[in-house]
Amino acid sequence: ESFRLTAGGPQSASLPWIGVIQTLVIPESNRRLAAAGSEHEIVWREAFGGSLYKWQNSLEAVEIGLTDIGWVGALWETSKMPLQNVTYYTPFVTDDLLLLLDLFNDLHESMPALAQAWHEQNQILLGASGVDTYHLMTTFPVTTIDDLEGRKILAPGPSATWLEGTGAVAVNGGLSTYYTQLSTGVADGVLTILSGAYPYRIHEVAPYITLVGIGAQFNGGLAINKETWERLPPDVQATFAELGRDYSRTMGETVVARYEQALAAVQEEGATVVTLADDEKRRWINGLPDIAGRWVAAAERRGHPAGELLRAYMAAVRERGVEPLRDWDRAE
Amino acid sequence: MDRTTPTPAPQTRVEDVFAALIRWMNGAGVAWIFALMFLICADIAGRTLFARPIQAVPEIVAFSLVGCVFLQLAYAVQTHRLTHADVLLDYIRQRRPVAGLALQVAAAGMGCFVLSVIAIGAAPDFWRAFRTSEFTGVEGIYTLPIAPIKFVVVLGAVIAAVESLRQFLRRSASPAVPGQSARVLLAAIVLLGLLSLATALMQAAELGDQVIGVLTIVTVLVLIAFGVPIAVALLLIGYAGLALLKRDFGIATDTLSLAAQGTVAEYVFATVPLFVLMGLFVSVSEIGRDSFRAAQQVFGRIRGGLGVATVAANAVFAAITGISIASAAIFAKIAVPEMVARGYTARFAVGLTAGSSVLGMLIPPSLLLIIYGVIAEVSIGALFIAAILPGIILAAALAIGVLLMAWLWPEFVGEISADAGDGDSATVRGFLWAVFPVLLLILLVLGGIYGGIFTPTEAGAAGALAAMCLALIKRRLSWPGLWDVIRETGQVTVTILFLIISASTFSRMLTLTGLPADMAGYLGGSGLGLAGFLAGYLLLLIVLGTVLDSTSILLILLPLALPVVGELGGNLIWFGIVTVIGVEIGLLTPPLGLSVYVIKSTLDDDTISLGAIFSGAFPFVLITLAVTVLLMAFPSLSLIFL
Numbered sequence: 002e003s004f005r006l007t008a009g010g011p012q013s014a015s016l017p018w019i020g021v022i023q024t025l026v027i028p029e030s031n032r033r034l035a036a037a038g039s040e041h042e043i044v045w046r047e048a049f050g051g052s053l054y055k056w057q058n059s060l061e062a063v064e065i066g067l068t069d070i071g072w073v074g075a076l077w078e079t080s081k082m083p084l085q086n087v088t089y090y091t092p093f094v095t096d097d098l099l100l101l102l103d104l105f106n107d108l109h110e111s112m113p114a115l116a117q118a119w120h121e122q123n124q125i126l127l128g129a130s131g132v133d134t135y136h137l138m139t140t141f142p143v144t145t146i147d148d149l150e151g152r153k154i155l156a157p158g159p160s161a162t163w164l165e166g167t168g169a170v171a172v173n174g175g176l177s178t179y180y181t182q183l184s185t186g187v188a189d190g191v192l193t194i195l196s197g198a199y200p201y202r203i204h205e206v207a208p209y210i211t212l213v214g215i216g217a218q219f220n221g222g223l224a225i226n227k228e229t230w231e232r233l234p235p236d237v238q239a240t241f242a243e244l245g246r247d248y249s250r251t252m253g254e255t256v257v258a259r260y261e262q263a264l265a266a267v268q269e270e271g272a273t274v275v276t277l278a279d280d281e282k283r284r285w286i287n288g289l290p291d292i293a294g295r296w297v298a299a300a301e302r303r304g305h306p307a308g309e310l311l312r313a314y315m316a317a318v319r320e321r322g323v324e325p326l327r328d329w330d331r332a333e
Numbered sequence: 334m335d336r337t338t339p340t341p342a343p344q345t346r347v348e349d350v351f352a353a354l355i356r357w358m359n360g361a362g363v364a365w366i367f368a369l370m371f372l373i374c375a376d377i378a379g380r381t382l383f384a385r386p387i388q389a390v391p392e393i394v395a396f397s398l399v400g401c402v403f404l405q406l407a408y409a410v411q412t413h414r415l416t417h418a419d420v421l422l423d424y425i426r427q428r429r430p431v432a433g434l435a436l437q438v439a440a441a442g443m444g445c446f447v448l449s450v451i452a453i454g455a456a457p458d459f460w461r462a463f464r465t466s467e468f469t470g471v472e473g474i475y476t477l478p479i480a481p482i483k484f485v486v487v488l489g490a491v492i493a494a495v496e497s498l499r500q501f502l503r504r505s506a507s508p509a510v511p512g513q514s515a516r517v518l519l520a521a522i523v524l525l526g527l528l529s530l531a532t533a534l535m536q537a538a539e540l541g542d543q544v545i546g547v548l549t550i551v552t553v554l555v556l557i558a559f560g561v562p563i564a565v566a567l568l569l570i571g572y573a574g575l576a577l578l579k580r581d582f583g584i585a586t587d588t589l590s591l592a593a594q595g596t597v598a599e600y601v602f603a604t605v606p607l608f609v610l611m612g613l614f615v616s617v618s619e620i621g622r623d624s625f626r627a628a629q630q631v632f633g634r635i636r637g638g639l640g641v642a643t644v645a646a647n648a649v650f651a652a653i654t655g656i657s658i659a660s661a662a663i664f665a666k667i668a669v670p671e672m673v674a675r676g677y678t679a680r681f682a683v684g685l686t687a688g689s690s691v692l693g694m695l696i697p698p699s700l701l702l703i704i705y706g707v708i709a710e711v712s713i714g715a716l717f718i719a720a721i722l723p724g725i726i727l728a729a730a731l732a733i734g735v736l737l738m739a740w741l742w743p744e745f746v747g748e749i750s751a752d753a754g755d756g757d758s759a760t761v762r763g764f765l766w767a768v769f770p771v772l773l774l775i776l777l778v779l780g781g782i783y784g785g786i787f788t789p790t791e792a793g794a795a796g797a798l799a800a801m802c803l804a805l806i807k808r809r810l811s812w813p814g815l816w817d818v819i820r821e822t823g824q825v826t827v828t829i830l831f832l833i834i835s836a837s838t839f840s841r842m843l844t845l846t847g848l849p850a851d852m853a854g855y856l857g858g859s860g861l862g863l864a865g866f867l868a869g870y871l872l873l874l875i876v877l878g879t880v881l882d883s884t885s886i887l888l889i890l891l892p893l894a895l896p897v898v899g900e901l902g903g904n905l906i907w908f909g910i911v912t913v914i915g916v917e918i919g920l921l922t923p924p925l926g927l928s929v930y931v932i933k934s935t936l937d938d939d940t941i942s943l944g945a946i947f948s949g950a951f952p953f954v955l956i957t958l959a960v961t962v963l964l965m966a967f968p969s970l971s972l973i974f975l
C-alpha cells in the first residue's frame with residue numbers, strides 16, 4: 002500500500018533545516034521501510050523554496066495539511082508557541098547545538114506541555130532543529146562593548162533584547178535584507194549566525210566579525226500533520242519517529258560543519274575575525290536585564306508553564322555538564 | 334418579472350444602505366494607505382535623526398496591506414475594477430447579447446463563490462485569534478494583536494461576496510436584453526452547473542496530478558478569455574485544483590484563507606500603493622508636464638524629436654517610479670495631447686506612450702525587480718544596479734526606432750514639421766527651472782536609497798511625501814484633488830494586490846501538481862543548454878504575457894525556472910534583468926496589456942480605441958523583444974557594474 006505525502010519547506014533546500022528533509026528523510030523513509038520488509042511505501046511530493054507557502058505560514062501550512070510534513074519555524078510563533086522560544090530569551094547558555102537539539106527532543110518527551118503545544122496546532126514534532134551560535138558582524142572594529150554605543154545593529158525579533166544594556170540600537174531586518182541595509186548604511190552591524198550570513202555575503206559589507214557566542218538556538222523542527230500521522234500504519238509511524246531523531250542529528254552536524262567552513266572562508270576572503278575578550282563578554286552578560294524573567298512573566302500570564310520549562314531547561318543543560326554563563330533560573 | 338420596462342428595477346433601501354457601507358469601508362482603506370506613508374516616513378526620520386526606529390513598522394505595514402485590500406475589495410467588485418479581458422466578451426455581447434450577459438452573470442456567481450470560501454476559511458481563524466489574544470511581535474519589545482486584521486478579512490470577504498451575489502441576481506435584468514432576464518439567469522446557472530459537474534467528474538476519475546495541472550491551466554485561460562475577472566478565475570480554479578489534488582475540500586478552503594491573509598502581508602508590497610501615490614502626486618502637481626515641455630524644447634527641432642522627448646522623459650521618470658502603469662498614466666495625460674497637437678497620429682502617440690512605459694519597471698527603482706529579488710533570494714540593490722545599463726539601452730533603442738519611423742514611415746508617425754519649436758525659445762535658466770522639481774525628486778529617492786537613509790521599499794513613502802509637498806508648494810493640490818489621488822491609489826492597490834493573492838493561490842496549487850518541478854526537470858535534463866532554455870523561456874514569457882499580469886507570471890514561472898538557470902550556470906542577477914524586460918512585453922500585448930488599458934482609461938477618448946493603442950504599440954513590442962534577445966545574448970551588459 003502506498004501513501005501520498007507532501008514534504009514542504011518555506012525556504013530554499015540550501016538551508017540545512019530544509020535540505021536535510023530532502024537528503025535524509027525522503028530517501029531514508031522508503032529505504033528503511035523496505036529494509037524492514039514493510040508492505041507500505043511513501044509516494045513523496047516535494048515543495049521546497051516557498052512555492053507552496055511562505056515562512057510566515059510554516060506552522061499553519063502543516064496545521065491545515067497543505068503540506069503533510071514540513072519544517073516549522075517556531076521562532077516566528079511567539080504568540081502560539083512561546084515555550085518553543087525559550088532559548089531566545091536565555092542568551093549565553095550554550096554554543097553546543099547538538100547538545101541543545103538532543104536536550105529539546107528529550108524535553109518534548111518528558112514535559113507534556115511541550116508536545117501539547119504542537120498538538121494544539123494539529124501537528125506532532127518529529128525532531129528539533131536549530132542554528133549555530135550568534136556572533137556580531139559590523140562595518141567597524143569592535144574591541145569593547147563601548148564601541149557599540151549608539152550604533153544601529155540589525156537584530157530582529159527576540160534577539161533585539163540581547164542588545165539591551167550595550168547602548169546599541171536594535172534595527173529590524175532579515176537575512177535577505179541585511180546585505181542592502183549594511184551596504185547602504187541603514188545599519189552598522191548585525192547579530193547573526195555565520196552559517197547563514199556567509200551565503201548571503203554579509204562579510205563583504207560587514208567585514209569585522211566579533212566572536213561573541215550568544216548561544217546556539219532551538220528554532221523549531223520537522224513536524225507532521227496530526228491527521229496525516231493518525232492515518233499512517235504503526236510501522237510507518239515508527240520509521241518517522243526514528244527519522245525525526247536522525248533529522249535532528251544530521252541537521253545539527255550539517256549546521257556545525259557549515260559554521261566551521263564559514264568561519265574559515267570569511268577569513269580567507271578578507272574579513273577580520275576576533276574573539277570578544279572574556280571580561281568584555283562578562284560585561285555584556287552582566288549588563289543584560291532579566292530577559293528570561295520578563296519572558297516567563299508574560300508567558301505565564303497567558304497560561305503557558307514557562308517558569309517550569311525554564312527551570313527544567315537550565316537543569317538539563319547543567320546535567321549535561323555545561324555551566325551557563327548566566328543563571329537565568331536564579332534571578333538575583 | 335417585468336416585461337414592459339427595460340430598465341433594471343430601482344435600488345431598494347437595503348441596497349442603498351449596503352452601497353453606503355461599501356463606500357465607507359473603501360474610504361477607511363484609502364485613508365489607511367495614506368496613513369502608512371506618514372508612518373514609514375516617521376520611522377525613517379526617527380531612525381536617522383534620533384536613533385529611535387519604530388521597531389514594529391514592517392509588521393504594521395505588512396498586516397495593514399491585508400486590511401486595506403479587504404476593506405476596498407467590495408468597492409472594487411462594485412465598480413468592476415477587478416482586471417478582466419473583455420475583447421472576446423465584447424464580441425459575444427454584440428453578436429449574442431443573452432450569452433454575453435449570461436457570462437457576466439456567471440462570473441459574478443463565481444466571484445460570490447470564491448469570496449464566500451475565503452470568508453468561511455477565515456472566520457474560524459479570526460475566532461481563534463480573538464479567543465487566544467493572538468499577537469505578532471515579541472513580548473517586551475512590541476506586540477500587535479492579530480484579531481482585528483483577521484476580522485477585516487472576514488468582513489471584507491463577506492461584504493464583497495454579498496455584492497457579487499447582488500450582481501448575480503441583478504445584472505440579468507439588463508436593458509440590453511429586455512424581458513430576457515430569466516433566460517440569462519438560467520444560462521448562467523447552467524454554466525456554473527457545468528463547471529461543478531466537470532469538477533465532480535474529475536474527482537471521480539481520480540486523474541493524475543499532472544493531468545489536473547494541465548486541465549487547470551487550460552480552464553483558467555478559457556475563463557479569462559471569456560471575461561471572468563482574472564483574480565476570480567485564478568482563485569476558483571486554484572481552489573478546485575487544490576480540492577482535487579488533496580482530495581479534501583477543507584484543506585482547499587483553509588489554503589485559500591491562508592493565501593488571502595498571508596500572501597501580501599509583506600513589507601515590500603507596500604511599494605505598490607506608495608509608488609502609485611508618488612506617481613499620481615507628480616501628475617497632479619504638473620511637474621511631470623513641465624519637465625516634459627522643457628525636454629520638448631531641446632528635442633523638438635529634430636524630425637520625430639517630440640517622440641524622442643517622450644522616451645527621454647519616460648526614462649527620467651522611470652528613475653523615480655517603481656511601476657510602469659504609473660508612467661503610462663502620467664504620459665497619457667502629458668505627452669499624447671502635445672504630440673497630437675503637433676501633427677503626430679494618435680495611434681503613434683498612444684503606442685509610443687505605451688511602449689516607453691516599459692522603462693518604468695526596468696530602470697530602478699522597480700517593483701518587478703523587487704519581487705524578483707524576493708523570490709530568487711538575490712540582492713535587490715545588485716538588481717537595481719544591473720538594470721541601469723539595460724534601461725539606457727532600451728531607451729536608446731526606442732529613441733532610434735522613433736527617429737527611423739519618423740523618417741521612413743510618415744504615414745504611421747504623422748505629418749510632423751521639423752520645426753516644432755513654438756517660439757518661446759528655451760533659455761538655460763527656464764529649462765533648469767522646469768526640470769528642477771523632478772530632478773529634486775530623483776536626487777531625493779536615489780540619494781536616499783544609495784546614501785543609506787532608506788531602503789528601496791521605504792523609498793516609495795519618502796518619494797510620495799516629497800511629491801505631495803512639491804504639489805502643495807506649487808499650489809496644485811486641493812482637498813478634493815488629494816482625495817481623488819489617494820482614492821485612485823487605493824483602487825490600483827486593491828486590484829494589483831488581489832491579483833497577486835489569486836495568482837499565488839493558483840501557483841501553490843500548481844506546485845502541488847508537481848507540473849512545474851517536472852517541467853523544470855524536463856527542461857534541465859533535456860540537454861537544451863542555456864541558450865535553448867532561454868529561447869523556450871522567452872517564448873513562455875510572451876505567451877503568458879498575453880493573458881497574465883507581470884507579477885503573476887513571475888510568481889508562477891520563477892519557482893520553475895530558477896533552479897534550472899542555477900543548474901545551467903546562469904547568473905541570477907542577469908536572469909532577473911532579462912526576466913523583467915521579457916515579462917514587461919506582456920504590458921503591451923492583447924488581450925491583457927495593462928499599460929494599454931491604463932492609457933485607454935486615462936485618456937477617456939472614444940476616438941482612440943483599444944485596438945488602435947495595441948497596434949500602435951506593436952512596433953515598440955518588436956524593439957523591446959530585440960533588446961531582450963540582445964541582453965540574453967550578452968550577460969555582461971547587465972553585469973558590467975557588479
Ligand code: NA
Binds near residue numbers: 650651655695698
Ligand atoms: Na523605475
Ligand code: NA
Binds near residue numbers: 879881919921924925
Ligand atoms: Na499582455
